[in-house]
Amino acid sequence: MKSKICIVYTHHKLGDLIWQLPYIKAISVHHNEKIDLIVREKTQAKNILKYMKHINKINYNNFRKGIYYWIDVIKLIKIFLEENYSHVYILDKVNKPAIAAKISGIKNIIGPGIKRQKKWLSGKNFLNDDDWKLNYSEQSQKLLKINNINISDIYPNLEFEIKKIDIKDSNFVPKGKKIAFGIDSFEDYKMWYEENFIELAHLFYKKRIFDFIYLICGPDKSYIAENIIKNSKQNYFIDCSKKDLQGIILAIKNSSFYVGNNSGPLNLSAALDVKTFGLIANDPISELKNSNINPITPNEYVDNVWNRNREGMKKLKTIDVYNYILENLKIFGGILIAYFLKHKVGLDFHFFL
Numbered sequence: 245m246k247s248k249i250c251i252v253y254t255h256h257k258l259g260d261l262i263w264q265l266p267y268i269k270a271i272s273v274h275h276n277e278k279i280d281l282i283v284r285e286k287t288q289a290k291n292i293l294k295y296m297k298h299i300n301k302i303n304y305n306n307f308r309k310g311i312y313y314w315i316d317v318i319k320l321i322k323i324f325l326e327e328n329y330s331h332v333y334i335l336d337k338v339n340k341p342a343i344a345a346k347i348s349g350i351k352n353i354i355g356p357g358i359k360r361q362k363k364w365l366s367g368k369n370f371l372n373d374d375d376w377k378l379n380y381s382e383q384s385q386k387l388l389k390i391n392n393i394n395i396s397d398i399y400p401n402l403e404f405e406i407k408k409i410d411i412k413d414s415n416f417v418p419k420g421k422k423i424a425f426g427i428d429s430f431e432d433y434k435m436w437y438e439e440n441f442i443e444l445a446h447l448f449y450k451k452r453i454f455d456f457i458y459l460i461c462g463p464d465k466s467y468i469a470e471n472i473i474k475n476s477k478q479n480y481f482i483d484c485s486k487k488d489l490q491g492i493i494l495a496i497k498n499s500s501f502y503v504g505n506n507s508g509p510l511n512l513s514a515a516l517d518v519k520t521f522g523l524i525a526n527d528p529i530s531e532l533k534n535s536n537i538n539p540i541t542p543n544e545y546v547d548n549v550w551n552r553n554r555e556g557m558k559k560l561k562t563i564d565v566y567n568y569i570l571e572n573l574k575i576f577g578g579i580l581i582a583y584f585l586k587h588k589v590g591l592d593f594h595f596f597l
Contacts, residue, residue, distance in 0.1 A: 249279040250329045252320075252341040254307040256286045257430060258489075258508030260380055262515050263534075264335055265296075265400040267384040271333055272298035274393045280327065282320070282341070288489045292512075295403045307340060320344035335384050337361050337376065356387050367391070379531050398534045402515035409494045416482070416491070417498055420455030423448070424496050424513070426504020427472065428465035433554045434506045436523045438468060442476045443562040444503070449480065451570070458495040460502075460509045461485050503540075503569060510537060521569055525560045526551040540568050 251271060253264055261283060272279045278300035283289045285304040293299055303323055308316055321344045324332070332345040334355035342364035345353045355361055357370030369390040375383060381398075388395055411417070425445070429435045445457055459469040459481055466485035473481045484495050492509060493516065496502055502513035503521040514520040514536045522529075522537045528548045529539040542559035 247275045247277050247330045248328065249275050249277055249331045249333070250282060250324070250327065251279050251333045251335060252282045253335045254284065254305075254338045254341070255336060255380070256284045258287055258292075259511035261287045261289060262400045262402070262508070262511040263381045264384060265402065265515065266395060266398050266534075267335060267388055269296075269298055269397075270388055270393055270395045273396070275331070280329070282323065291489050292402065292404070292493065295405050297403065307338065313340065316340060317344050317347075321348050324348035324350060334361075335387070336380065337383075339364060354387075354391060356383055381531075381534050399536055400511065400515040400534075401517070402512070404493055404497070404516065406494060406497050409490050411491060411494060416487075417494065418456055418482075421453070422456045422458060422482075422495075422499050423454045424458040424460055424499040424502040424504070424518075426460045426502060426507060426509045426513070427468050428461035429505040429507040431552075433526050433552045433556070435468075435554060436505055436557050436560060438471050438475065440560070440562045440565075441472055444566055445476065445478070445480070447562070447566045449478075453573075454480070454500070456480050456482055458482050458484050458499060460492055460495065460504060501569070501573070503565070506532075511535065519573075521565075521572070523557070523560055523565065526553070526556040538572060540565050 249271065251268055253261060268279065268281065278298055280301045280303065281289065281299055282303045282305050284306055290302050293302060305316055305319055317340055320341055324345055325348050329350055331352040331354065332341065332350050334341050337356045337358040339361050342353055342355055342361050346364045351366060353364065353366040355365050357365050358373055358376050362370050371383060371386055375386060385395065425441050427441055448454055457480055459472060461469050461484065463485050469483040469485045473483060484492060496513045496516055496518055499518060501519040501521065503523065504510050505523050506527055510520060510522050520537050522532060522539045524539045524541050525545065527550055529541060530547050532539055540560065
């Protein structure tokens with residue numbers, strides 16, 4: 245009998261979903277089948293994952309609590325019965341999808357099995373209860389390992405067809421060199437200050453690194469973009485706060501590099517294979533070890549320590565960020581120059597001046 249696979253992931257943050265992409269693909273490869281995905285609507289997965297060749301269908305469930313708990317369980321049961329899945333993989337320790345799968349009579353229910361979840365699962369290979377201390381990526385790695393599922397690449401990679409994005413604003417992608425600043429975060433204590441971004445832009449501009457800068461932020465933090473534009477008195481900023489996620493992706497893919505706070509767009513940029521720099525002062529960089537993000541930290545930074553006071557971001561000095569990125573671009577540029585010389589391909593050298 246042909247396997248029919250569903251993967252459930254309940255966390256609402258875009259960055260958390262991106263971290264799971266290698267494991268979603270690994271499960272698909274293991275079964276040699278496309279998979280269906282059930283995630284929260286807030287992730288906008290239907291927009292950002294629609295070009296992933298190993299994903300067949302995406303359903304939304306909001307995984308609410310309180311009086312809505314069983315309403316969402318019933319919605320899951322309806323999907324499971326309609327689709328008649330042979331396997332349901334749950335990539336976190338939430339009970340709700342495991343309960344729904346059990347009620348639906350699904351034979352293969354695989355999940356971390358941390359604490360009470362294990363009684364709803366079909367197998368006997370579980371994570372230890374202490375494994376909840378692992379980050380989400382590490383939990384999924386261990387889950388797949390104990391179920392003999394090989395992971396060929398642990399770095400998130402997002403396939404996206406940029407040419408199919410319909411942007412009515414013709415000025416959104418102007419001619420010239422563009423970079424992107426990720427200026428907000430779901431948690432305020434992870435945000436660098438507006439004046440730092442203004443100073444960094446000024447330093448880059450003097451070095452002719454860019455002609456325009458995309459300011460990446462959500463509509464609820466649009467005031468940050470507005471303050472940067474107003475206080476800088478410069479017209480090289482492009483406010484992206486009113487763009488949907490496809491517009492954000494278009495901005496990032498049209499940028500030479502991305503520098504920003506630890507947030508969903510930072511992970512999105514790295515998964516889109518854009519050179520990405522993360523501004524980290526108040527949270528662990530160890531969480532970024534399975535990504536292509538280049539973390540920039542203050543002097544005397546200590547890893548695996550959480551500081552929920554935004555003042556800690558002031559330890560990350562603008563000049564240090566500028567020097568780190570500039571040096572990194574020179575190294576990156578040197579590698580590119582060597583490649584292009586070897587293959588006799590043209591290169592725009594002024595970007596690395």
